[in-house]
């Protein structure tokens with residue numbers, strides 16, 4: 077099948093991308109990936125399989141999420157999200173968003189980091205009735221950690237200016 081061949085190819089690329097940020101991905105089949113991304117969910121999400129396949133950050137996210145779920149002993153199929161405990165789902169999601177943002181930082185894609193941090197704050201921390209209370213601190217810690225990293229990268233032009241002034 078055309079789609080499964082494409083998924084296999086994208087999984088290989090994602091494995092390399094994850095290796096570059098020192099994350100080891102276990103075995104994930106094209107079928108598992110397909111079923112996971114097209115499976116049932118409990119939240120509103122309009123992201124399609126095509127959206128994911130065409131975006132390396134979303135690939136990192138989904139692959140990391142599947143990998144974390146497998147590490148926690150879940151079997152990946154179309155119902156894994158609706159049939160697993162919410163704590164398991166959110167733990168995997170939080171690990172996935174961290175890896176996705178680490179990779180975007182590695183690629184110096186600060187626009188992506190900002191956009192995804194805003195979505196994390198607006199849709200997960202402030203508006204998600206499914207987020208387990210016990211995992212809220214973990215979600216907040218991610219926001220703070222990446223906000224701090226972004227503050228350090230603020231305005232490279234200003235850094236150059238201040239460096240020039242120092243040497244005058």
Ligand SMILES: [Zn+2]
Nearest residue numbers: 137141169172
């Ligand atoms: Zn997720």
